[in-house]
Amino acid sequence: MDIATIIGLFLAAGLVGWAIVSGAGDGAGAFVNLPSAAMVFGGAIGAAFIGFPLKNLTGLAGVLKNAFFSKPKDPTKLISDLVRFAEIARRDGILALESMTNEVEDPFIISGIQMAVDGTDPELIEQILTDELQAVADRHSLGKALFDSIAKFAPAFGMIGTLIGLVIMLQNMDDPSRIGPGMAVALLTTLYGSMLANIFAIPIADKLGLRSEEEIFLKTIVVKGVMSIQSGDNPRTVEQKLKTFLKPSLRSKAEEQPQ
């Protein structure tokens, strides 16, 4: 999990939890109401699911795990790897790259290099890699759309729960001492809905959008690099082509890397 997520979650979820515990003291248990939580969480997720292709969501757990726990690769490292492959291909022939595929972990690079080694038609390589890149973008955007949808429904189901609680409370106003606690319980669903949206669904949707951009950016570099290696480009040309993807401040950093 990267540092921004840890800091962000600690600040957002931690401080809300701390506000409840420090404010309510012994009464903090009153903030836990399982039926209310079930209705808001289940309702919002359920409403979001109706309009989603469940079969396409099977990869969702992987997308989420990847978004939160895998460290994004360094583009300068990726470029120096690709330049090294170009040097080997130039020196020992493209077939020498076959043994290199053991060194890299990313299956996307391996499949690209493998196709180049196999002498696959360049246009077909580009087509296949671009399709794969598009499929990654689609999985991410589908995941983002699901969390956007949950963020939209969560406050609504929170309000539905509060309205139900208020109607129940207002029907039974005989015992004034129960009005306060009744209203407190009613407000819990609005609180849950707001927390589900703002601490969970919206930040995750933002994160998935960010991660998706990063992954597409990295995969685009790989596609360009594999195509350049395949066409037998000079390693310096490969490097120059790939560095146009980097921001100026990262370019000199890339140059300092041992190649």
Place this chain on the structure above:
Amino acid sequence: MDIATIIGLFLAAGLVGWAIVSGAGDGAGAFVNLPSAAMVFGGAIGAAFIGFPLKNLTGLAGVLKNAFFSKPKDPTKLISDLVRFAEIARRDGILALESMTNEVEDPFIISGIQMAVDGTDPELIEQILTDELQAVADRHSLGKALFDSIAKFAPAFGMIGTLIGLVIMLQNMDDPSRIGPGMAVALLTTLYGSMLANIFAIPIADKLGLRSEEEIFLKTIVVKGVMSIQSGDNPRTVEQKLKTFLKPSLRSKAEEQPQ
């Protein structure tokens, strides 16, 4: 009804119903108020209808039934069907396909194959199939627009009902014991409006949008396939052309299918 809809409806509608019954106990009947429901549901649907071409909505029931109860076809199955037709046309001549039209259920495929068998001009076939595809898209987008409109009006009519109820209650505050139940009834319309929008109208609109994309995707494959068969393409070429519509992960699956 597909699994996502069942899970979603169970979670969304079921949990709200359960929250009412478990929370209100014997008083759950207080949540049923026919005049309030009539005003919110009738008002929202009525306001949505004013701005819609009623004559175009006659097919709406079919669209809804289709969206919720028909199982979307498997694109890999569809492609292998079309490839099989291409093989028959190649082996036995295109007229041999006439007997095959009994095997398929989809009238869209039948009409395409029939036109190819009849020797209709290829451009005319493509024009007619594309027009039909566009008509499907229009019916779906019109249905989606209606539910989007209901989703927009439902909370508004809920609030109108609550304001009416509050005014009535505030005019009659002589009997304090009736203030609570009066306000409870007033809040019911807001609850109905919120439920109509979030459990019914928005999820259905999302679902129609999703189903529309799926149907257009499938029909586009059929159009390409029929055109390819009609032009006497080699079955392998037909297969290759149609597989470009599939995500990479589905392509190998399609290859495993018996053809």
Place this chain on the structure above:
Amino acid sequence: MDIATIIGLFLAAGLVGWAIVSGAGDGAGAFVNLPSAAMVFGGAIGAAFIGFPLKNLTGLAGVLKNAFFSKPKDPTKLISDLVRFAEIARRDGILALESMTNEVEDPFIISGIQMAVDGTDPELIEQILTDELQAVADRHSLGKALFDSIAKFAPAFGMIGTLIGLVIMLQNMDDPSRIGPGMAVALLTTLYGSMLANIFAIPIADKLGLRSEEEIFLKTIVVKGVMSIQSGDNPRTVEQKLKTFLKPSLRSKAEEQPQ
């Protein structure tokens, strides 16, 4: 007035009225407050007028009357009319159409036919008809914008009125028995604003948008038809050209019409 508008208005306005009468009984008169109504309706319409070119709104009454009371023409009827004109022009020469202009009511068709009869340059005919079509679209979109603007201001002026009522009530809390009715009156403006927006302004704006699309669709058919007749096209060609505007389901219907 078309059936959708009648059903919609009956549901939306009728049910709200019924809710008030059935709920308030003898006290229904409390829902009528002329100063409140004047402030909300006058305020919202006034704020909308500030940003509108009044001189362009002189045709607004006609636009509204047309949108609600005139029946939209049937495109298949329109096409068969134009095909009939093409047959006459083919058989008796284009001058024979002059006498036909008495039979049609739509001044748009008459002016198009008249220009064709007068031997006006085809490009000029197309230019003039297209300009007129654009002017119709502009009038409609201006009308729609006005109602969108009223829909935006109505809830705001409703809230302004409620705030004024609440301040007045809160300043005079000496007599507890007047708190309820005071708040009831204060809420009336929010109710009026919400009704003005959701029963009146938004549905009318939606309707004008719909009607505008229909009129432009019909006028586009006329432009194509007149241009085709003017260029001496075969009546069958005229028919074929115009039918591409119809949805497939309407095409066969058009074919069944006597021509």
Place this chain on the structure above:
Amino acid sequence: MDIATIIGLFLAAGLVGWAIVSGAGDGAGAFVNLPSAAMVFGGAIGAAFIGFPLKNLTGLAGVLKNAFFSKPKDPTKLISDLVRFAEIARRDGILALESMTNEVEDPFIISGIQMAVDGTDPELIEQILTDELQAVADRHSLGKALFDSIAKFAPAFGMIGTLIGLVIMLQNMDDPSRIGPGMAVALLTTLYGSMLANIFAIPIADKLGLRSEEEIFLKTIVVKGVMSIQSGDNPRTVEQKLKTFLKPSLRSKAEEQPQ
């Protein structure tokens, strides 16, 4: 000030004022609270100013004065003026136009005619006039953006003020008789914010948008007219070129004008 603005302001501001005076009677003074007004008006305008280039707003007073008090020119009058200039240029040579510049007030026309008389290069004339037109559009859109920004901040600062007032009131609930007036004062800022947005900022922003379109429309006619006169076009050609800017209904009106 044009008639729409007068009617609009009378309806919007007048009716709100009348509602306050007629509703509150002697207590209408309670609606005037200078500190509250200072906070809402100053806060909203201040927050809007932070994000604006103050140096570019020096012309704002002129833009506002122009938008509200200057009468928009009649395009048919403008066209007949330009046609008259074309006739003089045709008859007496383009230098004869120099004396005509005393007759027109609009500095935009004068500068265009003057450049034509001076024999400035046509492309440079068009460039300079188009730049000036763009500068007018920019000034208007900057003014519109400022009022849009005020409209965005006004309700927010109204709510901030109400929250401050409520916190103060809730801290001092010892004297029940002061609760009502305290809450009344607290609500005043929300009322001010809503009035600032809906009676002032949004309608002015709408008006500036409308005026900007009108001015750009008129200036575009002038640019075309000056270019046509400069190139020595026949006055009838000038007229025909400029009339394509008019709606059909205005064209015949333009023809009736004495030229």
Place this chain on the structure above:
Amino acid sequence: MDIATIIGLFLAAGLVGWAIVSGAGDGAGAFVNLPSAAMVFGGAIGAAFIGFPLKNLTGLAGVLKNAFFSKPKDPTKLISDLVRFAEIARRDGILALESMTNEVEDPFIISGIQMAVDGTDPELIEQILTDELQAVADRHSLGKALFDSIAKFAPAFGMIGTLIGLVIMLQNMDDPSRIGPGMAVALLTTLYGSMLANIFAIPIADKLGLRSEEEIFLKTIVVKGVMSIQSGDNPRTVEQKLKTFLKPSLRSKAEEQPQ
């Protein structure tokens, strides 16, 4: 800090502070509640951070400092500087510009001039300067997006805090004298959230957007100027090319400047 920011902050933040102090008197301390402030500020910033690439935000402090404390350069001054460089290059050869780079502070101009002096390929100069310009735009838009995100989360966490406070208060209604202060504390988080969004986050986001446009505008002039000097343009041509970037009202001002 420019004058608009000082005036804006004084009006927005100053008046809110003054409203609190003048309204609450001795009780103004009740508006300071550190746990509430920690939850709202920490929560909103934390939620915004989850979806942001922290590593890219390291330059954020510089962006903010620049946006608020550096005075934007005068474009007419910038143009006369570039024209002067063009004159020197024309008179003494482009190498004479090397000594001039000590006179200017802006590293962007220095690096452009230096590359021209070094005889770098013109296309490469343009590429490098444009990349740098794009990087500035990206840094600004990332900063703007962060503050937009904080503005979105601040009111949400304010409401979460208020709901927590209300639930705590409603659970403990035994002592009526504590209801008021309890609700006052609960409302503080909504107040903080609204202030964070409207006095801080939204105006800063607007300001960053404005500053970004100004910087890109200035840097675009530099790019054009350096390219024009490098190609050996006549100083008058350089001036003419660059002045097309100025509004007409600034052009004559630029002409009056000593060059």
